[in-house]
Each structure stands twice: as structure tokens, then as C-alpha cells.
Amino acid sequence: MNRRASLLPWGLLFPTIAIxxxxxxxxxxQSLILSFQDVEPLxxxxxxxxxENYEVLLKSPDYWQSARVTGSFLxxxxxxxxxxxxxxxxxxxxxxxxxxxxxxxxxxxVAISSSMAAMLWIFIYNPTAGFLNYFLDVLGIHGPNWLxxxxxxxxxxxxxxxxxxxxxxxxxxxxxLSAIPNExxxxxxxxxxxxxxxxxxxxxxxxxxxxxxxxxVSVINSLQSFGQIHILTTGGPMGETTTLVYNLYRDAFVKxxxxxxxxxxxxxxxxxxxxxxxxxxLAKKRVHYG
Amino acid sequence: MASVEIQKVRKCFGETEVLKEVSLxxxxxxxxxxxxxxxxxxxxxxxxxxxxxxxTSGTISIxxxxxxxxPPKSRGVAMVFQNYALYPHxxxxxxxxxxxxxxxxxxxxxxxxxxxAAEVLGLVKHLEKKPGQLSGGQKQRVAMGRAxxxxxxxxxxxxxxxxxxxxxxxxxxxxxxxLHRRLHAxxxxxxxxxxxxxxxxxxxxVMNQGQLEQVGNPLELYQNPRTxxxxxxxxxxxxxxxxxxxxxLIKAPHGVVSAGFRPENTFLKQxxxxxxxxxxxxxxxxxxxxxxxxxxxxxxxxxxMKGHDWPEIGSTTEVFIDDSKVFYFDSQGKRI
Numbered sequence: 287m288n289r290r291a292s293l294l295p296w297g298l299l300f301p302t303i304a305i306x307x308x309x310x311x312x313x314x315x316q317s318l319i320l321s322f323q324d325v326e327p328l329x330x331x332x333x334x335x336x337x338e339n340y341e342v343l344l345k346s347p348d349y350w351q352s353a354r355v356t357g358s359f360l361x362x363x364x365x366x367x368x369x370x371x372x373x374x375x376x377x378x379x380x381x382x383x384x385x386x387x388x389x390x391x392x393x394x395x396v397a398i399s400s401s402m403a404a405m406l407w408i409f410i411y412n413p414t415a416g417f418l419n420y421f422l423d424v425l426g427i428h429g430p431n432w433l434x435x436x437x438x439x440x441x442x443x444x445x446x447x448x449x450x451x452x453x454x455x456x457x458x459x460x461x462x463l464s465a466i467p468n469e470x471x472x473x474x475x476x477x478x479x480x481x482x483x484x485x486x487x488x489x490x491x492x493x494x495x496x497x498x499x500x501x502x503v504s505v506i507n508s509l510q511s512f513g514q515i516h517i518l519t520t521g522g523p524m525g526e527t528t529t530l531v532y533n534l535y536r537d538a539f540v541k542x543x544x545x546x547x548x549x550x551x552x553x554x555x556x557x558x559x560x561x562x563x564x565x566x567x568l569a570k571k572r573v574h575y576g
Numbered sequence: 577m578a579s580v581e582i583q584k585v586r587k588c589f590g591e592t593e594v595l596k597e598v599s600l601x602x603x604x605x606x607x608x609x610x611x612x613x614x615x616x617x618x619x620x621x622x623x624x625x626x627x628x629x630x631x632t633s634g635t636i637s638i639x640x641x642x643x644x645x646x647p648p649k650s651r652g653v654a655m656v657f658q659n660y661a662l663y664p665h666x667x668x669x670x671x672x673x674x675x676x677x678x679x680x681x682x683x684x685x686x687x688x689x690x691x692x693a694a695e696v697l698g699l700v701k702h703l704e705k706k707p708g709q710l711s712g713g714q715k716q717r718v719a720m721g722r723a724x725x726x727x728x729x730x731x732x733x734x735x736x737x738x739x740x741x742x743x744x745x746x747x748x749x750x751x752x753x754x755l756h757r758r759l760h761a762x763x764x765x766x767x768x769x770x771x772x773x774x775x776x777x778x779x780x781x782v783m784n785q786g787q788l789e790q791v792g793n794p795l796e797l798y799q800n801p802r803t804x805x806x807x808x809x810x811x812x813x814x815x816x817x818x819x820x821x822x823x824x825l826i827k828a829p830h831g832v833v834s835a836g837f838r839p840e841n842t843f844l845k846q847x848x849x850x851x852x853x854x855x856x857x858x859x860x861x862x863x864x865x866x867x868x869x870x871x872x873x874x875x876x877x878x879x880x881m882k883g884h885d886w887p888e889i890g891s892t893t894e895v896f897i898d899d900s901k902v903f904y905f906d907s908q909g910k911r912i
Contacts, residue, residue, distance in 0.1 A: 467659065467661065469657045470663060472628050472657075473655070473662075473722075474663075474674070475648050475649065476626060476654060476675075477674050477726070478675050478678040479649075479674075574664065
């Protein structure tokens with residue numbers, strides 16, 4: 287191989303390597319370095335302080351609350367989002383007549399920016415003029431102040447998040463379902479399986495690669511949720527919607543505690559890595575790649 | 577084992593009528609092959625017997641009981657699919673036992689039946705493998721085993737060998753034949769391959785454009801086709817057909833539009849009736865015999881020739897036939 291040919295792959299890879307290095311790898315390394323430093327916001331001077339930022343973090347009740355909120359938010363978004371989108375996808379797959387129209391309908395929220403979507407939900411959740419409480423009133427139920435009540439704020443944010451991500455999941459599930467040969471379902475039907483048994487024993491195992499991918503992306507998205515929280519509740523009321531990411535944002539860009547925020551970023555990165563590793567481990571046992 | 581009675585069954589998909597009042601009686605233990613070109617409705621008919629499609633009108637009975645509204649699992653049928661339809665995430669053992677587990681058959685009985693089927697089909701060594709680790713022939717055996725373990729009243733085969741290579745197809749054909757002789761199970765077998773139909777069937781039902789053209793045993797269909805379609809479909813190579821002025825040479829009766837004779841009754845050196853000189857356009861040597869393709873007065877004929885004394889491609893040769901073995905057809909394609 288001549289020199290020119292051997293350089294060609296590097297030349298082709300260069301743009302990607304350059305972009306990743308500038309926008310991902312360098313900031314990540316900087317974050318790691320900053321997490322061991324105390325940075326003065328005005329002078330921009332920094333001092334090495336070892337693990338002090340991490341100590342502060344672990345001793346902070348606010349941080350532990352945001353970890354709890356993140357855990358709750360994860361459960362409130364990932365599981366309902368997977369269950370609802372899979373149910374809708376299975377329905378649409380079995381009823382092709384509805385597929386085109388409904389697919390577009392469910393995909394619309396994905397196309398809207400998260401800030402626009404959040405604005406829409408502010409109107410829906412408005413305690414006096416909002417649609418939600420209006421309909422609850424019609425049913426004779428006195429609706430709460432969804433975004434200001436500590437008991438309902440996180441649920442309200444989670445609902446808007448699930449709504450926003452539903453279309454993305456449905457598209458993937460529909461693609462996965464359409465790849466399952468109809469003959470397998472017919473064979474199971476002849477084997478004596480009812481609808482649920484076909485779903486449980488044939489559809490679900492064969493959909494497992496898609497299910498794994500969608501759940502992985504959902505977990506990562508949920509852990510990184512920011513836009514909707516910032517617009518709907520700004521982390522309130524009483525920190526009930528302050529997730530780890532939102533806490534990080536506040537420490538970095540409101541309180542200007544760059545070192546502490548960097549240590550939060552490192553912890554969040556580690557958490558996402560652990561969650562992903564666990565999912566991959568489970569996938570080895572449960573995911574069937576045909 | 578059970579009999580199957582198909583009475584005036586029609587099937588429409590929207591405006592398209594794919595089956596037009598088909599009636600067919602299948603006796604207990606009989607092996608009936610539905611044969612016909614693609615799109616003739618044979619698979620649709622099989623799927624209706626299985627319960628995977630509902631007839632638009634007419635009745636399907638298994639063991640004298642009308643099963644039109646009976647779900648597939650309660651019909652006592654098992655089906656072998658064209659693409660095997662094995663569950664890719666299950667082992668061979670699980671594939672075989674899935675239906676039995678759903679039917680709450682006791683584990684000891686499941687084990688016994690799976691073992692028996694695996695022994696008959698040579699799958700004992702492969703029971704813990706998944707379908708992805710098996711060859712095409714092994715997959716097909718698993719598909720048959722899955723049908724066998726359920727001990728159905730009727731076996732349904734939907735072009736089960738069409739995904740196999742030629743050699744394996746012949747081998748599996750023999751195995752299916754042996755299996756049928758051993759189990760004496762009522763079987764309906766769909767194929768577009770007339771060789772498969774001829775070698776496997778007790779009776780063949782030839783279908784064309786949603787209708788049954790003729791039903792009979794393989795030799796009967798070969799020797800006594802009732803329509804031009806059956807005459808052309810059964811037999812390899814296909815029957816020769818002549819039209820126009822050659823009909824005068826054969827002295828065809830009044831009303832005949834075309835006459836047919838088989839390649840083995842088409843001779844090049846001598847025969848009863850000469851059709852004149854034709855040009856050899858292709859020679860297909862098959863070892864002990866060869867097929868000589870001849871163009872003669874606008875007709876395309878094939879002659880089956882024994883030995884190796886073949887004419888050259890491009891040469892002219894006189895073509896003879898045995899006029900006692902000519903079939904005559906009218907303008908509707910019906911035999912005269």
C-alpha cells in the first residue's frame with residue numbers, strides 16, 4: 287500500500303475526529319480536571335483541591351434530593367413511555383388502516399422543539415385557564431395547580447416528557463414489529479397460542495433488540511432532561527423537579543460554582559455509564575438477535 | 577386421522593375473487609397435492625383449511641364437522657410453512673414442545689413425543705441448537721417435527737421444499753413420502769412444482785385461476801388430461817402443442833383448435849405420422865436421454881431422444897408423432 291492510500295482513511299476520519307475532539311473529548315477532559323479544582327468565577331483563577339468538590343456534593347442534602355428526584359423522574363418517564371408507545375405500536379401494527387395518519391400524529395411532538403412543547407404544556411397545566419383542569423372540572427374533579435404543587439409538579443413534567451418522546455419510540459417499535467414475519471405469529475396461532483401468548487412468547491422476544499435500544503435511549507434522555515424542566519418549573523416547587531442535570535445547570539450557570547458543577551457532570555456521566563452497562567448485561571440474557 | 581370436505585368455497589380479497597366455488601373431498605389418510613401456477617389460489621385454500629383465512633362463502637369440514645368459524649388451534653391441524661416459521665429465539669426442543677406446553681400436555685408426555693419426533697427426523701443431536709445454527713434441510717425437519725408432535729388430524733404443507741436446493745429437495749421429498757407411509761396422516765400439500773406433486777401425491781388437484789381444473793391420481797392426470805392447461809402443466813418437459821396447418825396433417829377432428837402430444841411421443845428418425853421438416857434450435861443432453869428443441873412451421877416442439885445420436889443445432893430434421901397418443905382441445909381448452 288502506498289503512502290497516499292494509507293493516509294486516505296485518516297483523511298476521511300479527520301473531520302469526525304476533529305469535531306469530536308473539540309466539542310466532546312476536550313470538554314469532557316476539562317470537566318474532569320475542573321472537578322478537582324476550585325474555580326473563582328470572576329478572576330477565573332483555579333486551585334487544585336483534590337476530592338473536595340465530591341465531598342461537598344455527597345454531603346449536600348440538595349444534591350441527594352436531586353438524585354431522588356432523578357430516580358423518580360426516570361421511573362415516571364421511561365416505564366410509561368415504553369409501555370404506552372409499545373401498546374400504540376402493537377395496535378397500529380395490527381391495524382394498518384390507522385398507521386399512516388396516527389404515525390404522523392404521534393410523531394408531531396418529536397418535531398416540535400422542547401421549549402415550544404413546554405410552552406404548550408404551560409397552557410394545558412394552567413390552574414385557572416388550562417385545558418386539563420377545565421376537563422377535570424367538567425368531570426366534577428377539582429384539579430390541582432399542577433406545576434406549583436410539590437405533589438404533582440414532577441408528574442406533570444414527566445407527562446409532558448412522555449408525550450414528547452412517544453412518537454420517537456412508536457416509530458422504532460413499528461419498524462421492529464414490521465420486521466417480525468407474520469408466519470411466526472400464524473405458526474404460534476396454529477400451535478394454540480392466544481393473542482397474549484403470541485405477544486409474550488413470539489412478538490416480545492423478537493422485538494427485544496428494538497426494546498433494548500429504545501429503553502437505552504429513553505434512560506439516557508430521561509437522565510439528561512433539561513429544557514422542559516427549565517421552562518415548566520425551573521426546578522421547583524421546593525426542588526421537587528430539580529434533577530441532577532438541573533442541579534448541575536444551577537451550580538454552573540446561576541451560582542457559578544464551576545468546579546462543583548464539573549464534579550456533578552462526572553458523577554452524572556458515571557451514573558449513565560453504570561445504567562447503560564446494567565442494560566447491556568441484562569440484554570445479553572434477554573435480547574434475541576434472531 | 578380425518579377426512580376433509582371443501583364445499584363450494586369462494587374467497588374474495590376486496591373486489592378480487594381468488595377462489596371460485598372450489599369443492600374437493602379428501603379421504604382419511606390420503607395425501608392430496610394442490611398444484612398450480614403462482615397466484616392460482618392454492619395457498620389461500622390451504623390457509624382456509626388451517627383457519628388462517630375465512631372463506632367468503634362455502635364450507636370447510638374436518639371429520640364431517642364444519643370448521644368455518646373454529647379457530648386454528650381447535651381444528652386439529654398442523655402446518656409446515658414455506659419459510660419454516662421456526663421461532664428463532666427458541667431451541668429446537670422448545671420449538672417442538674411449544675404447542676404441547678400451551679396445550680398443557682404433561683411434561684413426561686412432551687418429552688416422549690419430542691424424543692420420538694427427533695429420532696424419526698434425525699434431530700436428536702440438534703435439540704439444544706437454535707434455528708440459526710441449522711442448515712435448510714434441518715430447519716425443514718424441525719418444522720415437520722413441530723407438526724408431528726402435535727399429532728394432528730390433518731397435516732398441511734405450504735410449499736415446504738421451495739427454499740431448499742435441488743439436491744436437498746429430492747432428499748426431503750423422499751423423507752416426506754416415507755413419513756406419510758409411516759404415519760398415514762391425512763395431508764394436503766401445496767406446491768407449484770409438478771414433479772413434487774407427481775412423486776408425493778395419492779391424488780393431485782390441479783388449480784388454475786381460482787378453480788379446480790382436474791383431480792385425479794398422478795398417472796391419470798398424465799395420461800388423461802381433461803384440459804389443455806392440465807396437459808401443459810403436468811409432465812416435464814411440457815406437452816407439445818400444435819395449431820394451424822399441422823392439424824390437417826394429424827387429421828384432427830372437427831372443432832379442434834390445438835393438438836398436444838408428449839415429448840416422448842415425438843420422434844425424429846421414424847414414426848407413424850410425419851409433421852414435416854423442422855430446424856433443431858437447442859439440444860439439452862441429460863445423460864441417458866436428451867431433449868431436442870425443434871422449430872417447425874411456427875410451432876415449438878420438444879422431442880425426448882434416447883441414446884447419444886443427437887442432431888446438430890441448426891440442422892434440419894423430420895419430425896414424427898404417434899397419432900394414437902395425440903390429445904385434441906377445443907377453443908375453450910377442453911379436451912375433445
